[in-house]
Every structure is written in structure tokens, then in C-alpha cells.
Amino acid sequence: MIILAAGLLMAASSPRLFADDTNAPVTLSGLLACGKCSLHICTECQNILQVQQDGKTVNYWLTQNAISKDFHSNICGTDGEKVTVTGTVKDDGDKHILTASKIEEAK
Secondary structure, three states, X not given: OHHHHHHHHHHHHOHHHOOOOOOOOEEEEEXXXXXXXXXXXXXXXXXXXXXXXXXXXXXXXXXXXXHHHHHHHHHOOOOOEEEEEEEEEEXXXXXXXXXXXXXXXXX
């Protein structure tokens, strides 16, 4: 009984043991384009990564962090660029929100 209580106490004090991997980094490759200038799906410039998944184009809206903002000049006013993005994804309704930790041109 004491061992069980000690185990429960340790589990309660270690929330990472039971956390899911929703914040685990992912790496996605696709076309990074400006949502306003190239894709015409938003009213302000924003990086959107278009990835082909199961025969469909899936849009990942990049958060406006320093990494995303720094890369925007590469794609704004163009047809976009093939890239690989590493970051974390969360869903906000029907939108996939991607917080980039790294953006690299596709090789």
C-alpha cells in the first residue's frame, strides 16, 4: 500500500510522464507562399506552407515569429518557394497553425 501511494505521488509530481506529444516537433516539406500576395486567401501578408497529404493540399499557417518574418521577404511577391519547415503544430478550428523553429530551402 505504501509503495502504491509513493508511486502515485511521484506520478502526480511528474506531469511529463503522462503528457501527450502534441507539442512534439514535426518536419514538413512543401510550397511556402504569401497568403495575401500569392495565394489570395488572407488580407495581410502571412507565410502559408502548402503540403500535399493524401492527395490534398493542406495549408499550415505559420505564426508571425522571428523565423517566419525573416523568411517572408524570400517569398512575398513571388509564386512561393519549396522549403522544409521544422516546428510545432496545433489546430485552431479548421486551421493548422505551425510555429516554425527552422525554415530551409528544399534541396
